[in-house]
Amino acid sequence: MTSTGFSRSRVGTRCRSGDDRHLAAAPGAVSRQEPDSAPAPVSPPGGGWVSAAERWLLERLLRRLGNPAIRIVLWDGQELATTDASPAATVRIRDRSALLGLLANPALGFGDAYSQGRIVVEGDLLELLQAVAGGLWSEATSNKTLRARIARWLSRLHGNTIGRSRRNVHHHYDITETFYRLWLDEQLVYTGAYFSDPELTLEEAQRAKMDYVCRKLRLRPGEHVVEAGFGWGALALHMARHYGVRVDAYNLSREQVLYARRRAEAEGLDSLVTFIEDDYRRIAGKFDVFVSVGMLEHVGRRHYRQLGEVIDRCLKPAGRGLVHSIGRDQPAALDPWIKRRIFPGAYPPALKEIMDVFQPRGFSVLDVENLRLHYARTLEHWLDRYQANEQRVAEMFDQPFVRMWRLYLAGSVVAFATGTLQLFQIVFTRPGANNISWTRAWLYEKP
Structure with missing residues (x-):
């Protein structure tokens, strides 16, 4: 292998x-x-x-x-x-x-x-x-310089307003839960998994990813966490169940919000987790921890400083956070087919562009990790499961839809495997929050 x-x-x-x-x-x-x-x-x-x-x-x-x-x-x-x-x-x-x-x-x-x-x-x-x-x-x-300038210019032409963000979310995430259940893991985690062992199943690797995020954040029972863009709710529920924190989670997808609320109630976690159908820009309250997994690539390049302002407003003085995002080594426009047919409004940023979230507000970036090979492996699992269920997808939609999503998943495998796309995890704190580990050793110890 x-x-x-x-x-x-x-x-x-x-x-x-x-x-x-x-x-x-x-x-x-x-x-x-x-x-x-x-x-x-x-x-x-x-x-x-x-x-x-x-x-x-x-x-x-x-x-x-x-x-x-x-x-x-x-x-x-x-x-x-x-x-x-x-x-x-x-x-x-x-x-x-x-x-x-x-x-x-x-x-x-x-x-x-x-x-x-x-x-x-x-x-x-x-x-x-x-x-x-x-x-x-x-x-x-x-022509790196010219193309980088063009990419930055194109990324600024259209801002993801709340209305446009809602339409973009609806285009991709409100297809139907049944469709995603055909090829995602049992908890419907639609972000890259973490393969601490290459032979992990997809379910095991997604649980490992959620634990990895929680351990990076050093979650403690009783803390209050805000999550921006929660997908189908798996991470918020995992944090509450296994780490004893309270979570306010924001998302614009009506279908995902309703699903997550039903699951929280069924699992007896609705007293700890509140799923809110709203934009991250409307986050209200003060929190110990901010986390966002897989949302930044949908924020829009023009709004990075605004996201930093939101984090600054809602994070307590000793607060900390983690942002997990698809990205690139250098600024470049998203593949035009992906942008038009799959992810309207998306923009995978270069690492230096992501810093616009943190630097203007004085946040201290403590740790940056690139997990692109983990995402390539995740996509291999997704593609395999999707292909095994293509007949059912065709019955739900049509053959052009089947081929479109096959190409999207296969192309994504190649993009991460070849380094065209990256997967960044960034941990940050307020500048005076020094109650942190000096090494990563504790991350790799068994919980």
Whole structure:
């Protein structure tokens, strides 16, 4: 098992896709067939042939991507191969509009055409994305200064107002609890797990993550914690049950709030945990601890200082906190397909950008940890479970939805495994709060 985890026999993260019914899955892998057939090849008006200009543009795109070891088959039967070696996968482009979309905007064009079945991947989707990832990363970093400036400018064009934040949350998180239950762990934790042992189950690793967060925060019975963005409520309930703290938890997703309240009542924790349907900007009260896991990437770059003001306002003089967020090594705009189809309003910040939450208010950052490989492993589990339930997803939605989420999960595995995305955990305190450990040794001791 390598650190990238693309061929884990136990978890089975090899991802078969499209018209690959004749291909055998790797031992222990889950091979999924699409229940409906993808659209037949289309000959566009004016003939189905591929022009020399179109072929040249496609070859140019492949060169920009570093000539990844893939094979492309066009709708008229023409083939392009970047290497004589065995390709990682075969990509079938079924019509001219799919090709033109790919040439105009590679990420958005591929994502949409793949979801619609107009681009079909024969072979392992993960291996295809891994082969292309290196070229995409080189392309993205070829002019770091200019691209960083563009990314910062784009991130400031639209602020996530409370109304826009609510709409963005509804787009992704209010799909239905039943859908997420098909592939998340039993507690519906939709953030990266912590694999203290690589062989942990997903359920064990998510419990380990929640304990890891609580131990970093040094929670003590009777303390009052505020959580910004609580998902399905697992961490808030875990803190109350195992650490004896009171929790006020804020979230904009109506479905998640109602689910969390039902669970708190069923588990007898509703006297300790209050789930509030509201924006983090409206947090009220004074708290010993602030925690946010997986919310910062949805806050919007323009609002980091405002988040710092909220923390400053609600945290007691000896308070402490933890922020856990997807991020990047350097500022860059989010993948356009992910931003448009999956996470509208999202922005994974560079570490230096995250400091805008803490520095203006004088917070002392004590510890920063990058857990990206843990998130890659988490996503492998999610992808495996999702593929095993694709037929049920198709019955709930449709085949384009099935393919869209398959691509999103597979692409996320590759992004974290290759270092395109990071996962930061940041612990901070008021500057005068010195009742802290001098080392991390206590974190790794058994509770």
